Amino acid sequence: MENKWIFKKKTDTEERGRRQRLCTGREGATGGCGHCGGRRCFRAELSTRVEASRCVVPLAAAISPVRSPESLASPPLPYPPLRCKPPCSALLNPFARVDFTAKIWICPLCFSRNHFPPHYAGISENNVPAELFTQCSTVEYLVAGPPGSPAPLPPVFLFVIDTCVIEEELEYVKLSMRKAVALLPEHALVGLVTFGTQVHLHELGFCELSKIYVFRGSKEISKEQILDQLGLSGGGRPGFPKMTQQPGVQQVNGMHPLVTTGVNRFLLPVSECECTLSTLLDELQPDQWPVEAGNRAIRCTGVALNVAAGLLGACVPGTGARIIALLGGPCTEGPGVIVSKDLSEPVRSHKDLDKDAAPHFQKAVKFYDGLAKQLVSQGHVLDVFASALDQDITVSSSLCQVFG
CATH class of the missing domain: 3.40.50.410 (von Willebrand factor, type A domain)
Known part of the structure; x- marks a missing residue:
């Protein structure tokens, strides 16, 4: 009887979790990320193909990159993002599992094990980079181009x-x-x-x-x-005729x-x-x-x-x-x-x-x-x-x- 009760309790928990993942109400629409400029129509990612087939609302997410700096939970980070191994290439984020002793992080999408580069050697449980803060689900990076490359054009x-x-x-x-x-x-x-x-x-x-x-x-x-x-x-x-480059004419x-x-x-x-x-x-x-x-x-x-x-x-x-x-x-x-x-x-x-x-x-x-x-x-x-x-x-x- 006790085993049946445990099994029933587990089933109800799974069902509630499934309903939560498929929920698309007002709270789910904002996804708790409105302050970071992101909005989604789901609370959690679908984990199986069966759940995906039962979802009647198309999965979608939107982010507003042009917003005031005051709305950011973290200032722009002055270094490039840390990516997972190809072909995943997901970025390091608060949902990744981190082994501070072995300096390894596990991607939450593909579960690949990735080593931290040397400039992350000082991280610990009490000293984590900004991209691992739980309140920083959205961060901005200041990424510089290769040396000598022209400055990118504005939007x-x-x-x-x-x-x-x-x-x-x-x-x-x-x-x-x-x-x-x-x-x-x-x-x-x-x-x-x-x-x-x-x-x-x-x-x-x-x-x-x-x-x-x-x-x-x-x-x-x-x-x-x-x-x-x-x-x-x-x-x-x-798609246009080539322009002859005159000697001494510098490009901008x-x-x-x-x-x-x-x-x-x-x-x-x-x-x-x-x-x-x-x-x-x-x-x-x-x-x-x-x-x-x-x-x-x-x-x-x-x-x-x-x-x-x-x-x-x-x-x-x-x-x-x-x-x-x-x-x-x-x-x-x-x-x-x-x-x-x-x-x-x-x-x-x-x-x-x-x-x-x-x-x-x-x-x-x-x-x-x-x-x-x-x-x-x-x-x-x-x-x-x-x-x-x-x-x-x-x-x-x-x-x-x-x-x-």
């Missing part, structure tokens, strides 16, 4: 704003953008593209007056044509001076362009192009995204750059169009897609597929902010599927 954010909206909605967009820019690090590079019937690329580095490059929204424009118009066609980057941050000039023209640090950007937002108005009665606004979303991708590909290829597109409606002009301007033609529905009755669907998919491949090859990300109550806004955009 890049290129905002693409749709102006084919009513004035009230545009005011909310301006307010949100001001808040977003205020939260960015001062060294982060920022650019601005606005579009409606035409695409306007703002040259933030031209301080004397407001200088804008205009692209027709009704015409499909290639990457080479975009760079020619911007004066960046000679960039020596993957590993880039040719012409490419560096392009960065300084269209992408500036927040600390240098915040006032200029604020002035541009104050002057920004809804698209002035007249809209005939019974027609939709003329919105050239495809050309705007194409211009943004071409600019980043020429100025900052292979870096952590993001295109942040704030869209107010469907594309009705130029490449990537999903519906005509005539309001009598409704936007395609789910049934139209199932029956292959959407006239613009295939051409739109082909265009966005090509744009997605271009962004992936450049190492850039596209964030789309849009809303539709009765439409699947991502079905014709492979960009959202590629970048999540």
Whole structure:
């Protein structure tokens, strides 16, 4: 009887543990890591394939790397992280088992035994590194590059704003953008593209007056044509013609001076362009192009995204750059169009897609597929902010599927 009671007690404990691991409530969503910038939809990792098959909520985790230093439990560590053996390569963390006598730590993911390097020789139970503190589940490292390597470029954010909206909605967009820019690090590079019937690329580095490059929204424009118009066609980057290096011309941050000039023209640090950007937002108005009665606004979303991708590909290829597109409606002009301007033609529905009755669907998919491949090859990300109550806004955009 006693054995049965012990067995029953153990089973209940295991069941409670399994339910706890599968729990996705409010407490589980934060995971107790909100103060460290991390959030997850689970409390503990699934340990078996059976438990994984029973989990109805997809496992996910998110971390906010851009946050105030005050929220960190530990200051940035001035040395590189200690990794587990390949192919695991997990970092040393508070969940690792440590043998202070033998100077060995066991990875909690693959259970491999790893020796501490010589500069960890002084660790003990009373003297542990910051990455082993239980309250430091999230730490930041200050990792220097190889000697002689150029300094890494700062993060890049290129905002693409749709102006084919009513004035009230545009005011909310301006307010949100001001808040977003205020939260960015001062060294982060920022650019601005606005579009409606035409695409306007703002040259933030031209301080004397407001200088804008205009692209027709009704015409499909290639990457080479975009760079020619911007004066960046000679960039020596993957996918672009090689630039001849003149004797005595020194590169800056590993880039040719012409490419560096392009960065300084269209992408500036927040600390240098915040006032200029604020002035541009104050002057920004809804698209002035007249809209005939019974027609939709003329919105050239495809050309705007194409211009943004071409600019980043020429100025900052292979870096952590993001295109942040704030869209107010469907594309009705130029490449990537999903519906005509005539309001009598409704936007395609789910049934139209199932029956292959959407006239613009295939051409739109082909265009966005090509744009997605271009962004992936450049190492850039596209964030789309849009809303539709009765439409699947991502079905014709492979960009959202590629970048999540």
